[in-house]
Amino acid sequence: xxxxxxxxxxxxxxxxxxxxxxxxxxxxxxxxxxxxxxxxxxxxxxxxxxxxxxxxxxxxxxxxxxxxxxxxxxxxxxxxxxxxxxxxxxxxxxxxxx
Amino acid sequence: xxxxxxxxxxxxxxxxxxxxxxxxxxxxxxxxxxxxxxxxxxxxxxxxxxxxxxxxxxxxxxxxxxxxxxxxxxxxxxxxxxxxxxxxxxxxxxxxxxxxxxxxxxxxxxxxxxxxxxxxxxxxxxxxxxxxxxxxxxxxxxxxxxxxxxxxxxxxxxxxxxxxxxxxxxxxxxxxxxxxxxxxxxxxxxxxxxxxxxxxxxxxxxxxxxxxxxxxxxxxxxxxxxxxxxxxxxxxxxxxxx
Numbered sequence: 001x002x003x004x005x006x007x008x009x010x011x012x013x014x015x016x017x018x019x020x021x022x023x024x025x026x027x028x029x030x031x032x033x034x035x036x037x038x039x040x041x042x043x044x045x046x047x048x049x050x051x052x053x054x055x056x057x058x059x060x061x062x063x064x065x066x067x068x069x070x071x072x073x074x075x076x077x078x079x080x081x082x083x084x085x086x087x088x089x090x091x092x093x094x095x096x097x098x
Numbered sequence: 099x100x101x102x103x104x105x106x107x108x109x110x111x112x113x114x115x116x117x118x119x120x121x122x123x124x125x126x127x128x129x130x131x132x133x134x135x136x137x138x139x140x141x142x143x144x145x146x147x148x149x150x151x152x153x154x155x156x157x158x159x160x161x162x163x164x165x166x167x168x169x170x171x172x173x174x175x176x177x178x179x180x181x182x183x184x185x186x187x188x189x190x191x192x193x194x195x196x197x198x199x200x201x202x203x204x205x206x207x208x209x210x211x212x213x214x215x216x217x218x219x220x221x222x223x224x225x226x227x228x229x230x231x232x233x234x235x236x237x238x239x240x241x242x243x244x245x246x247x248x249x250x251x252x253x254x255x256x257x258x259x260x261x262x263x264x265x266x267x268x269x270x271x272x273x274x275x276x277x278x279x280x281x282x283x284x285x286x287x288x289x290x291x292x293x294x295x296x297x298x299x300x301x302x303x304x305x306x307x308x309x310x311x312x313x314x315x316x317x318x319x320x321x322x323x324x325x326x327x328x329x330x331x332x333x334x335x336x337x338x339x340x
Contacts (some may be wrong), residue, residue: 008181010157016192024199040197041226046300047307047323071280075287082111088280093273
């Protein structure tokens with residue numbers, strides 16, 4: 001039964017990922033569609049970051065928010081993504097210890 | 099003689115692409131391993147065997163869906179219910195894949211198919227913010243390397259979680275929960291610094307996501323935020339961007 005669930009989950013996660021490959025292979029898009037698709041990464045990042053970040057610690061939403069702010073600052077001063085990630089982890093860890 | 103040196107050049111440029119891909123994929127690995135371990139622990143507790151929980155990572159490769167799936171299995175939900183919920187939660191990858199594949203138009207289909215199957219929020223975000231490689235010779239090696247390192251860390255991490263149980267102290271693993279968000283921020287900010295308008299697209303997407311969450315599941319809310327936020331880009335980004 002669990003195997004059946006896993007295979008079903010596999011199919012419904014693979015299809016949305018792979019179908020666009022064939023769509024793009026067959027179709028040429030109008031200019032506005034290309035521009036829309038080029039804006040998607042930034043929109044996706046926005047939608048993925050917020051409000052999800054508040055649930056890093058579900059009881060204390062401010063912890064995720066502070067971790068996010070630390071990440072913003074570290075990224076703004078131009079640090080590599082790895083250090084942005086480590087800095088945010090450390091700050092959230094310190095906040096949970098308090 | 100000339101062909102030899104040319105061959106050498108292609109090998110070294112291929113190696114360089116792979117190396118760059120691994121370096122750029124490293125933060126994803128950093129974010130995935132603790133989350134994958136947590137998934138392994140939870141899935142084990144939910145009653146999945148080590149083989150089943152690892153197989154799920156191999157075949158599904160979608161963090162949020164796997165957490166939800168394991169959870170629903172533990173709650174005794176039906177197969178159809180779990181599969182539909184997974185579809186809804188992961189439908190956003192359709193939009194992301196459409197965007198990413200549109201950038202990879204020049205790449206061979208036999209490379210694009212595995213790349214699309216390895217698409218997650220994280221591999222998409224990192225790949226999309228490195229658009230330059232899509233135009234380079236053998237650029238697909240760069241994307242393949244970063245996707246593969248993400249995939250392997252996810253699978254290995256899940257397995258480790260299933261074997262070792264609670265290896266990471268809870269406070270630390272909870273702090274690791276910020277890792278992927280921090281990575282998203284670390285990817286977004288440099289683009290905003292380069293072009294402020296990009297930040298408005300992200301903020302509009304956030305707001306749409308928040309509004310939609312009031313009356314739909316988080317899966318659809320992210321889809322709405324991404325699609326509509328992206329549409330705002332038509333007005334915000336006037337000219338065609340490279």
